[in-house]
Amino acid sequence: MPWLTHTAKNDVVAQICDRIWLAVVQRTLRPGARLKEEELAEIFGVTRARVRQALVLLEQDGLVSLVPNRGACIAEPSVEEAQDAFSARLLIEQRLVARLCARVTDAQLDQLRDHIARERSAHEMGDSEAVIRLSGEFHMLIARMTEAELLFKILRTLTIRTSLITAMYQTQATQTCGPDEHARILAAIAARDEARACAEMTHHLNHLESALRLSESDRPVSELREALLGAGQRAKTG
Amino acid sequence: MPWLTHTAKNDVVAQICDRIWLAVVQRTLRPGARLKEEELAEIFGVTRARVRQALVLLEQDGLVSLVPNRGACIAEPSVEEAQDAFSARLLIEQRLVARLCARVTDAQLDQLRDHIARERSAHEMGDSEAVIRLSGEFHMLIARMTEAELLFKILRTLTIRTSLITAMYQTQATQTCGPDEHARILAAIAARDEARACAEMTHHLNHLESALRLSESDRPVSELREALLGAGQRAKTG
DNA sequence: TTCAGCCAAATTGTTGACAATTTTGTGCAC
DNA sequence: GTGCACAAAATTGTCAACAATTTGGCTGAA
Incomplete structure (x- = not known):
């Protein structure tokens, strides 16, 4: 059913991609959320290899960011x-x-x-x-x-x-x-x-x-710097 | 040096991608050519897993076509x-x-x-x-x-x-x-x-x-059917 | 207290062996 | 000779154990 599906077949990997994507758009998985391979493997009842394939595909689509030796997390587009x-x-x-x-x-x-x-x-x-x-x-x-x-x-x-x-x-x-x-x-x-x-x-x-908060004035406090410097500092930098 | 490189790092997989791409543009590897994983692994001195990763990336770029259980070959865009x-x-x-x-x-x-x-x-x-x-x-x-x-x-x-x-x-x-x-x-x-x-x-x-042969009249004889039927038959089908 | 160094736990990356699938080759019946 | 069934080889797909890397905490000295 989901339209995201990479390959048309009943591909397990594509299903994993879809589920992750769905969780993101439903805001169950927030940007920046860590995606541990073993955890996902257990959740979906597959081996880590499958999860890994899915993560590579999702990185190509810009949904997750994949850092060598440090794992995957939901991307945080600027x-x-x-x-x-x-x-x-x-x-x-x-x-x-x-x-x-x-x-x-x-x-x-x-x-x-x-x-x-x-x-x-x-x-x-x-x-x-x-x-x-x-x-x-x-x-x-x-x-x-x-x-x-x-x-x-x-x-x-x-x-x-x-x-x-x-x-x-x-x-x-x-x-x-x-x-x-x-x-x-x-x-x-x-x-x-x-x-x-x-x-x-x-x-x-x-x-x-x-309809999104893309203006300079009211960004979400997702960025660590912004969040921790607080409103007082923001006036200076802006 | 090659600009195709997927990841900026000295990634072995990216190098494999580049080498394959280069072989294609230099017409050393013709479209339709079979790409056996083990063969490539031996050529590049890596394990099959690496080759596999490269092939997946190259498929995303449309350079190779990847059929489940039947391996990879250089794509033949219509x-x-x-x-x-x-x-x-x-x-x-x-x-x-x-x-x-x-x-x-x-x-x-x-x-x-x-x-x-x-x-x-x-x-x-x-x-x-x-x-x-x-x-x-x-x-x-x-x-x-x-x-x-x-x-x-x-x-x-x-x-x-x-x-x-x-x-x-x-x-x-x-x-x-x-x-x-x-x-x-x-x-x-x-x-x-x-x-x-x-x-x-x-x-x-x-x-x-x-500058390419993209017109109906003179297509390349890359397809087996065209190649083997010969010029005599081509007049009929065309 | 602070910070460098180091060890242990957690996590990712890799490998080689094994399973499943497709292709190729062979023999048998017709 | 042709076509079908079956077996063998070649190839891809999967897995689980092992290696490498990073992270967090701990110790101890300045």
Whole structure:
């Protein structure tokens, strides 16, 4: 079910990746959390070798940072990295949505409509896990429909990155983007209006980013320095 | 020295990756070539585990295809995949070069000039290995200078892909792009002319792609079917 | 008290042997 | 001679024990 899955098969390693990713976006696993191989191995009922493979894959996706001889932990993307990720994602998704406008079929439009309906349903039922999953899946669905395999792959890793970033920098205000903006994107695609679709996608991603604490003024106290120097010092450095 | 290197450290695995990549771009290892783990392990004087790690990384970069229980071989990107790769690379590099125009320093310009000089030198001396390496490095240098870490990473894997594609589909006519087009790109960057820099980069990449046998009419006879049916049959199928 | 040095515990990295799978080769029936 | 079944070889996948590295605490001297 999860869309993150690396290989299509019933791969144990891919399942481990998915579970870790899910724990991160659900904020069960906080950024910086230590990931001990043996512990994970026991949790998932596999050997350490499998866990190790999963960690390597997750590092490639930027979800965990892997330091030689010192183990793995959930990555802590900086504000700059966060902005980079959104910037890259915008570039890719603009291209994807434009491309889809030119080639989308009616069947695909129905599929997208169906997906948004499911998003709405999950939203109303308050199933936050489904909301998160489906929300990401919408973007991946568009990517897959464009049949640009490479951009699809790139977007997959970028989505993983932004998932982590969202989990890390999110405010109480906006947990996830509602399905409404997705609907607007879909409408533009259905109208085969490239410019509008691009604009809606841009708006959507900018909205997503702006709902995070990425400004200088109110960063989260995740960084040790900031946290320990306290508010008094921050005025000086800023 | 090689710019492909995955991790900055003196990582044995990264070296294996580089050696394999180099063998591919030098056409010593042809697409489709079988990569037996034990064989590689013996060649590089390492254990199979290391080779395995390298193969996983190379698969992520699209240089080798890895089939469960059936081993690894040099990937054989289809024409569609080749076009996708160039298309994606164009998208990324346009962005990168535009971004660099806005932030390039004089020192960086000197560095680029110096690089092109080395390209020229290698070109004149007929050192084809250096030409290939430096040619790729020029693009990576631009990417690094923009300080967009993510786009840099993405471009790295795209460059690996296009290296393979070039090796696979290249004609006798153009082995590699000469340093002249790089010089034109640099000139546009030096003039801080975003539009022109983009255009030059676009021209350069299109030139690179158009020098390959990517058209329907004359595909390489890499596929077994094509190769063994012979020219007589090809007329029928085409 | 403080800090360098050192030892012990915990954790990661590596290896080689073993299991599972696929491929290749052989023989038998038809 | 052809096709199928079965066995043997080659190759990949997995594992658990062992080695190397780091971390934290302890001791003892300045």
